[in-house]
Amino acid sequence: MMKASPHQVAGHQALDGKLGPLIDAAGHFYKPLQGDERGLKEAAFYTAFSSNKSIPDHIRKFFPIFHGTQLLEASDGSGMHPHLVLQDLVSSRLSPSIMDIKVGSRTWPLQAPEDYIDKCLRKDRESTSLSLGFRISGLQVYGSKESGYWKPDKKTIKRFSAEDVRLVLRKFVSSNASADSGLDPDCCFASIVYGGSDGILAQLLELKAWFEEQTTYHFYSCSVLLIHDKELVLEGRSCGVEVKLIDFAHAVEGNGVIDHNFLGGLCSLIKFLSEVLEAPKCCTIKACPQVEEEP
Amino acid sequence: MMKASPHQVAGHQALDGKLGPLIDAAGHFYKPLQGDERGLKEAAFYTAFSSNKSIPDHIRKFFPIFHGTQLLEASDGSGMHPHLVLQDLVSSRLSPSIMDIKVGSRTWPLQAPEDYIDKCLRKDRESTSLSLGFRISGLQVYGSKESGYWKPDKKTIKRFSAEDVRLVLRKFVSSNASADSGLDPDCCFASIVYGGSDGILAQLLELKAWFEEQTTYHFYSCSVLLIHDKELVLEGRSCGVEVKLIDFAHAVEGNGVIDHNFLGGLCSLIKFLSEVLEAPKCCTIKACPQVEEEP
Structure with missing residues (x-):
């Protein structure tokens, strides 16, 4: 159901038992929170940004849609890990x-x-x-x-x-x-x-x-x-x-x-x-x- | 004839026997070339810029007019020193x-x-x-x-x-x-x-x-x-x-x-x-x- 994104071009990848983002068929991109405070900071940003009413729609469209955070089985098999749930930007693309x-x-x-x-x-x-x-x-x-x-x-x-x-x-x-x-x-x-x-x-x-x-x-x-x-x-x-x-x-x-x-x-x-x-x-x-x- | 600029707000000043820029009554600003390569670089910039024909007039007006370099008695009494001869931007002002x-x-x-x-x-x-x-x-x-x-x-x-x-x-x-x-x-x-x-x-x-x-x-x-x-x-x-x-x-x-x-x-x-x-x-x-x- 979950798999590594086939079109990731930068960052950590969920391959060969490593920790990395996963996607599902419904168009979600699950990005594991980075272990240090960076993960928490990114989650805090998405939370604040998505509720910030002063962002005009023609700007909001440049940001991935944020669906909250979710505990998921990590791609490295290390057990449950918090993930950002984001819009998958590319997996529905042909090429x-x-x-x-x-x-x-x-x-x-x-x-x-x-x-x-x-x-x-x-x-x-x-x-x-x-x-x-x-x-x-x-x-x-x-x-x-x-x-x-x-x-x-x-x-x-x-x-x-x-x-x-x-x-x-x-x-x-x-x-x-x-x-x-x-x-x-x-x-x-x-x-x-x-x-x-x-x-x-x-x-x-x-x-x-x-x-x-x-x-x-x-x-x-x-x-x-x-x-x-x-x-x-x-x-x-x-x-x-x-x-x-x-x-x-x-x-x-x-x-x-x-x-x-x-x-x-x-x-x-x-x-x-x-x-x-x-x-x-x-x-x-x-x-x-x-x-x-x-x- | 030459004196320290009364309206200099930053940089080295020609006061108390120090090396600094001088002005004359004809509207020139004499800036001593800095001793290391900076002075030569600034002179090279002014020389290149003032002969660069691709600079439009509405941009050139933002730069001081450059009249070349000149050997002058330095303000610190150390003898002859090369100076950039520039347009004096403020001395003709009232206040x-x-x-x-x-x-x-x-x-x-x-x-x-x-x-x-x-x-x-x-x-x-x-x-x-x-x-x-x-x-x-x-x-x-x-x-x-x-x-x-x-x-x-x-x-x-x-x-x-x-x-x-x-x-x-x-x-x-x-x-x-x-x-x-x-x-x-x-x-x-x-x-x-x-x-x-x-x-x-x-x-x-x-x-x-x-x-x-x-x-x-x-x-x-x-x-x-x-x-x-x-x-x-x-x-x-x-x-x-x-x-x-x-x-x-x-x-x-x-x-x-x-x-x-x-x-x-x-x-x-x-x-x-x-x-x-x-x-x-x-x-x-x-x-x-x-x-x-x-x-």
Whole structure:
């Protein structure tokens, strides 16, 4: 009934007897509370956020729906363990391409313990977080039924340079992005996935406008999840493009100040995606198929 | 002929035989090159920036005009010393109120030496840089001919908390901001200084739009200088409101990435100033006197 999510691209995975998130057939994502206070903090965030009436609907849609917490048999067989019960964002997809991008040049809150700050700062400096304001934490790009997914391993992703990030953001919307092919990404799906009134850029700009105003939450080490589904696009069923925010173990109170750290990183990501969109393309899938044509 | 600037609010000052900037009656500001490589870097920045044809005029106006470098007798009597020759931004003013705000939660470039990073990071954490995305480095607020300027000393400014910053941003545009009066700032000049189509907010928004696009420069430890002149306003001669960027010893190449660090801090400052403007005011100086009425 419960199983490991087939489309998880970052974080701990419930494989080989390890503790990780599970999904069910009803569209729920069960995320085990992390053992230290992070788990409790993430649960507290979801609880507070889901009852915060001042969050407008067009912003709430970026957050997974929260169904409370639940004691469940843990995936590592260690017995009952508390889990966050969240909306499963991707398992109903046919062949989702997913990118997990940790936003913000600083991944640690001011209140964090010194040794945690040292560890995060080192990672922020070694990755592209400090230079670009964000880093890619995980990804899978669907190629075709034959080639399956291109899903670089964690070590490769950790070493991504600024140039790698540029390339990956192009591969993410290309039809020829299989494995480590030396092909120049064709950016076939760029206008339909990044562009358009419902595309990823439009959604990120909506988020940006909120971050320019909201002073309630600061999100450290939080990820933007970018999702699209080539099969849906090619079948003309939907664009299947979604933007979600996940990972709130280090969300803290904003105390009347905007989250300038997240906002700066978000603006940098927006600029990177705009540049993919502005580059000349060889491919012509440009219009999003309409889904509201059913009788 | 040369003298110390009477309106310097931050940085080294040419007083008591120390090395500091000098001004002349022709409107030049002579800033001694800092002894280590910082001086050379700042000179290199001004040289490159002033010949960069891609900078639009509405952005160039935020930077002091650069007239090259010149060997001058140093203010500390140590002999000839190279100086940057810049536009003097304030000496022609009657009674300028000035605030120097270091923008960005991180004041150090990635390339900096470890000991310099440690020092900056400590200062960023101890000040409001990390929490607010900016810190006030210096200020003077003109009260009246009788009371003169309110100019807190460096130690006081260094200890500014988020609440102090909020208060000072209100005092900066108040008619009752003398010394450490316990009076609630009346924010008399808020709409005329922060608001309006030529006000500080409008100018910062213009800068923000540029920072969302430009990927040529990253400005670490750079300040936004906010200037206004109550006497000019009260005499109906001009609003006298100006925004300038200064201090480029740590400007580095952007390498195709936006300056998300400066941009984030700028957005935070914009939010703080918007809040001063939105708060209810008791005072009614609202319209900027027109200066173009001369026959």
